[in-house]
Amino acid sequence: xxxxxxxxxxxxxxxxxxxxxxxxxxxxxxxxxxxxxxxxxxxxxxxxxxxxxxxxxxxxxxxxxxxxxxxxxxxxxxxxxxxxxxxxxxxxxxxxxxxxxxxxxxxxxxxxxxxxxxxxxxxxxxxxxxxxxxxxxxxxxxxxxxxxxxxxxxxxxxxxxxxxxxxxxxxxxxxxxxxxxxxxxxxxxxxxxxxxxxxxxxxxxxxxxxxxxxxxxxxxxxxxxxxxxxxxxxxxxxxxxxxxxxxxxxxxxxxxxxxxxxxxxxxxxxxxxxxx
Numbered sequence: 575x576x577x578x579x580x581x582x583x584x585x586x587x588x589x590x591x592x593x594x595x596x597x598x599x600x601x602x603x604x605x606x607x608x609x610x611x612x613x614x615x616x617x618x619x620x621x622x623x624x625x626x627x628x629x630x631x632x633x634x635x636x637x638x639x640x641x642x643x644x645x646x647x648x649x650x651x652x653x654x655x656x657x658x659x660x661x662x663x664x665x666x667x668x669x670x671x672x673x674x675x676x677x678x679x680x681x682x683x684x685x686x687x688x689x690x691x692x693x694x695x696x697x698x699x700x701x702x703x704x705x706x707x708x709x710x711x712x713x714x715x716x717x718x719x720x721x722x723x724x725x726x727x728x729x730x731x732x733x734x735x736x737x738x739x740x741x742x743x744x745x746x747x748x749x750x751x752x753x754x755x756x757x758x759x760x761x762x763x764x765x766x767x768x769x770x771x772x773x774x775x776x777x778x779x780x781x782x783x784x785x786x787x788x789x790x791x792x793x794x795x796x797x798x799x800x801x802x803x804x805x806x807x808x809x810x811x812x813x814x815x816x817x818x819x820x821x822x823x824x825x826x827x828x829x830x831x832x833x834x835x836x837x838x839x840x841x842x843x844x845x846x847x848x849x850x
Contacts, residue, residue, distance in 0.1 A: 624699075625681060628646070628651065628678065628679070628680050629654040629678070630653055630654070630692070631658060632675050633657060633663070640789075641779070642696045645699075645700045645779060648820065649696075650822070651696070671685050671687035672688070693718070693779065693783070702779040704774070713773045714772070714773040714778045714779060714780035718780055720756055724753060724787055727746055727753055728753075731798070741798070757810060760772070761807040761808075761810050772813070777817075777820075788813075788814045789818070789847045792804055792814075793843045818848060823849075
């Protein structure tokens with residue numbers, strides 16, 4: 575009596591070898607195709623991530639561009655620091671994305687507008703933004719956005735003049751004032767940190783942004799803002815001095831063009847606030 579195995583054809587070693595060879599070839603072909611597609615995707619996604627020929631356009635003042643400039647400087651990213659006058663801005667405004675500054679240009683890429691978008695790009699390029707921890711990234715974003723709120727507190731005072739403007743700015747740093755509350759939050763954040771940095775265990779863009787704002791407000795640029803206001807926030811003051819002492823930061827301000835230094839002096843911006 576025949577069994578089921580007797581009814582099945584006997585396996586042929588040569589057929590099995592050919593089958594195995596064909597399957598191996600198919601897998602290799604699929605693997606190569608996957609690598610080609612991945613390479614194309616990488617080239618597309620990273621064409622502007624590692625873009626060359628960077629040029630940052632902004633006014634001669636620190637303003638919203640200063641932390642971007644510092645991020646590039648700290649990361650050793652070469653860029654052209656184009657600083658334009660008010661008259662130049664009037665002529666070029668119609669050609670700017672969203673009609674705003676700053677704008678970042680790069681070879682082969684469309685111009686990038688909005689200071690926060692440029693800042694994050696600069697931070698990622700410079701290693702100042704976490705690439706593996708979404709939570710850590712969100713934490714430092716919260717500090718960056720808090721500093722952005724400070725610009726919101728200051729902006730309305732530019733529509734004022736004389737004694738009224740000075741009084742409004744002084745009020746921002748009095749107890750209960752908008753800036754006073756925000757600096758208190760940052761002071762407490764530094765006190766709670768187990769490291770010299772605001773978030774995590776190393777320098778991030780949050781530290782750079784806080785430094786830039788602290789230095790600008792302490793530089794004498796804005797009438798009504800007492801340059802000694804940081805005495806109320808000793809941890810912030812220590813933090814500013816730490817960032818100012820970084821070799822890349824010291825080099826950036828030491829090599830600042832004379833024309834920029836003259837523009838700062840004309841705007842009553844004391845560069846020592848950024849170097850001490």
